Amino acid sequence: MRQVKHIFIKEFRSYFASPIAYIVISIFLLVTGWFFFTTFFLFSQAGLRNFFTLLPVIFPFVVPAITMRLFSEELNIGSYEILLTMPVTFTDVVLGKFLASVAFIAAMLIPTISYPVTISFLGQLDWGPVVGGYIGAVLLGAAFSAIGLFASSLTRNQIIAFIIGVAICFGLTLIDKMLFFLPRSLLGFFGYLGADFHFQNISKGVIDSRDILYFLSVSFIGLYGAHLVMQEKR
Amino acid sequence: MIHVESLTKYYHDLCAVDQINFDIQKGEIVGLLGPNGAGKTTTLRMLTGFLRPTSGSIRVKDYDIDKYPLEIKKLIGYLPESAPLYHDMLVYDYLNYVADIRELDGGRKKSRIHQLADLCGINEIMHQPIGVCSKGYKQRVGLAHAMMNDPEILILDEPTAGLDPNQIAEIREIIRRIGKEKTIIISTHILSEAEAACNRVIIINQGKIVADGGIETLRQSAGGxxxxxxxxxxxxxxxxxxxxxxxxxxxxxxxxxxxxxxxxxxxxxxxxxxxxxxxxxxxxxxxxxxxxxxxxxxxxxxxxxxxxxxxxx
Missing domain, CATH: 3.30.70.3190 (Alpha-Beta Plaits)
Structure with missing residues (x-):
C-alpha cells in the first residue's frame, strides 16, 4: 500500500507540472462562475443550489479531461512497461492514479469556496446544504474519475479516452432525465442509475447511505474495469 | 538463478515465442541475439512479468512468476527498449520517484541517486525534463533507473540501439563495470556487442532457440x-x-x-x-x-x- 502513496504523489505533482491542470481549472471556474452568477441575483436567494445543480452537467466534460492522460499517455510513450516492471501491483497503480485525480478535483473545487463565503455576506446562508454539496461534488468527481480512468485504460489515444469518458459520464447524468421513454416497470431501476438524482439528494444536505453507496459502487465498477483491462493487456 | 521452461507466447494467432528453455546462472552475462521480430523483447517482457506467458514456467531464485511477481520484480532491474520514460518529469524527480517505489529510505536514497548519477554520467542533466534530453542521455537515465535498488539481475533490452559510437562505448563500459557481480541479460541484434560484452550467447530465431553457449563453442559448432x-x-x-x-x-x-x-x-x-x-x-x-x-x-x-x-x- 505504500506504493499507492508514491504513485499518488507522482501523479498529483505531474498534474501541476503540465499546463493541463491550469487550463482545466480556469475553464471550470470560468464556466461555473458565469453560469452561477448571471442568474444568482434574479432569484435573490442566498444559496448555492444553482451552483450545485450545474456540477453534474459540467463534471462529465471536466473530469474525463483530467483523467484522460492517466493511462493513455503511459501506453502511448511506453512508460507503462517501466511502471509495471517495478514492484507494484495493478491495484497500487489504479488506486494511486484514482486518488490523484480525486485530489485534483478537490483542489479544483477549493477556489469555489469563495462563492459561499461571498454569499454569506449578502444574506443568511444555510451552511448545511453547502457542506453536503461539497461532499457530493467530491463523490461525484470520484465516480466520474473512476469511469474516466477506465476509459483511459482502453486506448493509447487521449482524445478517444476523453470522448469515451464524456459519453459514459454524461450518459449517467442524463439517464434519469430520459425516463419518459421507458416502461413504468423499469423506471425505478434506471432512476437509481442516474448520477444527477443521487447528487441532488446529497446537495440538499441529506446525506443518505444509499446515495453514498451509489457513488462508491460506480467508483468501484470503474476501477475494477480498469483493473480488468490492465490484466487483459498482459 | 533464472530457470525458464517451455516458455510460449502467442499474440492471438501469432506465435512469438515457441517452447524455449534455458537456465542462467548467477554472474553470467548473457546476450540474447536474433533478427528483428525473433521474440527477444517478448521473452524479456515475460521474464520481467510485464507479459503473461501463454504457457510454460519462469522461476527466478525459487520464486515462481505466477505466484510471486512482486518478489521477482524486486530482484530485477529492467531497461525496456528505447527507454520510454515520463517526458515531463525532471531527471532528478524521476529517479527520486523510482527510489521511492524501490523502497529506498531517506539517506540511502540521496546517496544512491548521486552514486548512480556519477556512474551513468548524468550529473549535468539532473534538472532537465527527460523529454528534452538526447537519446543517449535518456538511455543512461533508463540505466540508472534499472540499477536503482542494486538488483541482482539486470535485464537490458537493446541498450545501445540508436546511439553514436562514443555513447555505445560508454554504455558498454558501464555494463562491464557493473557486470562483475551481477547477472545480466542483454538483448541485441548487433553481434559485435554480444562479442564484446557477453560470456554466453543465446540466439533466437522465429521464437525458437537455435544456439546457446559460449562464444567460442558457437563458432566451432557452426562448422563450415x-x-x-x-x-x-x-x-x-x-x-x-x-x-x-x-x-x-x-x-x-x-x-x-x-x-x-x-x-x-x-x-x-x-x-x-x-x-x-x-x-x-x-x-x-x-x-x-x-x-x-x-x-x-x-x-x-x-x-x-x-x-x-x-x-x-
Missing part, C-alpha cells in the same frame, strides 16, 4: 570453413599452390592480389574446420627455400554463425 592467410617470399604461385594443396584439410588456395611488382606472395587458404593446420603448413614450408613472413588464422566471425543459424529456411 575457416581461413588461413599466409605470406611467402621467394615463392612461385604454382609451386606453392601444389605444395599446399597436398595438405589434407585445405580445400582451396587463392592468391590475394598484392601491390604490383611485389615479390611477396599472399595466399588465402580455405580449410575445413576439423583441425588446426598451421603446424602442418610450417612443416611443409620448412624444407623449401621460401621464407614464411606471415601465418595468421582468421577466426570465424559471429556474424557468419548468426547468418547461418537464422537464415530463412
Amino acid at each position: 570453413e575457416y581461413l588461413i592467410n599466409i605470406s611467402l617470399k621467394n615463392a612461385g604461385f604454382e609451386a606453392a599452390e601444389s605444395e599446399l594443396r597436398s595438405i589434407d584439410g585445405i580445400n582451396r588456395v587463392n592468391k590475394v592480389v598484392g601491390e604490383e611488382g611485389e615479390e611477396i606472395l599472399h595466399l588465402r587458404l580455405t580449410c575445413r574446420s576439423s583441425a588446426d593446420l598451421r603446424e602442418e603448413i610450417y612443416q611443409r614450408v620448412k624444407p623449401t627455400d621460401w621464407i614464411l613472413l606471415e601465418l595468421h588464422q582468421e577466426t570465424q566471425s559471429l556474424e557468419k554463425v548468426f547468418q547461418e543459424l537464422t537464415k530463412e529456411s
Whole structure:
C-alpha cells in the first residue's frame, strides 16, 4: 500500500507540472462562475443550489479531461512497461492514479469556496446544504474519475479516452432525465442509475447511505474495469 | 538463478515465442541475439512479468512468476527498449520517484541517486525534463533507473540501439563495470556487442532457440570453413599452390592480389574446420627455400554463425 502513496504523489505533482491542470481549472471556474452568477441575483436567494445543480452537467466534460492522460499517455510513450516492471501491483497503480485525480478535483473545487463565503455576506446562508454539496461534488468527481480512468485504460489515444469518458459520464447524468421513454416497470431501476438524482439528494444536505453507496459502487465498477483491462493487456 | 521452461507466447494467432528453455546462472552475462521480430523483447517482457506467458514456467531464485511477481520484480532491474520514460518529469524527480517505489529510505536514497548519477554520467542533466534530453542521455537515465535498488539481475533490452559510437562505448563500459557481480541479460541484434560484452550467447530465431553457449563453442559448432592467410617470399604461385594443396584439410588456395611488382606472395587458404593446420603448413614450408613472413588464422566471425543459424529456411 505504500506504493499507492508514491504513485499518488507522482501523479498529483505531474498534474501541476503540465499546463493541463491550469487550463482545466480556469475553464471550470470560468464556466461555473458565469453560469452561477448571471442568474444568482434574479432569484435573490442566498444559496448555492444553482451552483450545485450545474456540477453534474459540467463534471462529465471536466473530469474525463483530467483523467484522460492517466493511462493513455503511459501506453502511448511506453512508460507503462517501466511502471509495471517495478514492484507494484495493478491495484497500487489504479488506486494511486484514482486518488490523484480525486485530489485534483478537490483542489479544483477549493477556489469555489469563495462563492459561499461571498454569499454569506449578502444574506443568511444555510451552511448545511453547502457542506453536503461539497461532499457530493467530491463523490461525484470520484465516480466520474473512476469511469474516466477506465476509459483511459482502453486506448493509447487521449482524445478517444476523453470522448469515451464524456459519453459514459454524461450518459449517467442524463439517464434519469430520459425516463419518459421507458416502461413504468423499469423506471425505478434506471432512476437509481442516474448520477444527477443521487447528487441532488446529497446537495440538499441529506446525506443518505444509499446515495453514498451509489457513488462508491460506480467508483468501484470503474476501477475494477480498469483493473480488468490492465490484466487483459498482459 | 533464472530457470525458464517451455516458455510460449502467442499474440492471438501469432506465435512469438515457441517452447524455449534455458537456465542462467548467477554472474553470467548473457546476450540474447536474433533478427528483428525473433521474440527477444517478448521473452524479456515475460521474464520481467510485464507479459503473461501463454504457457510454460519462469522461476527466478525459487520464486515462481505466477505466484510471486512482486518478489521477482524486486530482484530485477529492467531497461525496456528505447527507454520510454515520463517526458515531463525532471531527471532528478524521476529517479527520486523510482527510489521511492524501490523502497529506498531517506539517506540511502540521496546517496544512491548521486552514486548512480556519477556512474551513468548524468550529473549535468539532473534538472532537465527527460523529454528534452538526447537519446543517449535518456538511455543512461533508463540505466540508472534499472540499477536503482542494486538488483541482482539486470535485464537490458537493446541498450545501445540508436546511439553514436562514443555513447555505445560508454554504455558498454558501464555494463562491464557493473557486470562483475551481477547477472545480466542483454538483448541485441548487433553481434559485435554480444562479442564484446557477453560470456554466453543465446540466439533466437522465429521464437525458437537455435544456439546457446559460449562464444567460442558457437563458432566451432557452426562448422563450415575457416581461413588461413599466409605470406611467402621467394615463392612461385604454382609451386606453392601444389605444395599446399597436398595438405589434407585445405580445400582451396587463392592468391590475394598484392601491390604490383611485389615479390611477396599472399595466399588465402580455405580449410575445413576439423583441425588446426598451421603446424602442418610450417612443416611443409620448412624444407623449401621460401621464407614464411606471415601465418595468421582468421577466426570465424559471429556474424557468419548468426547468418547461418537464422537464415530463412
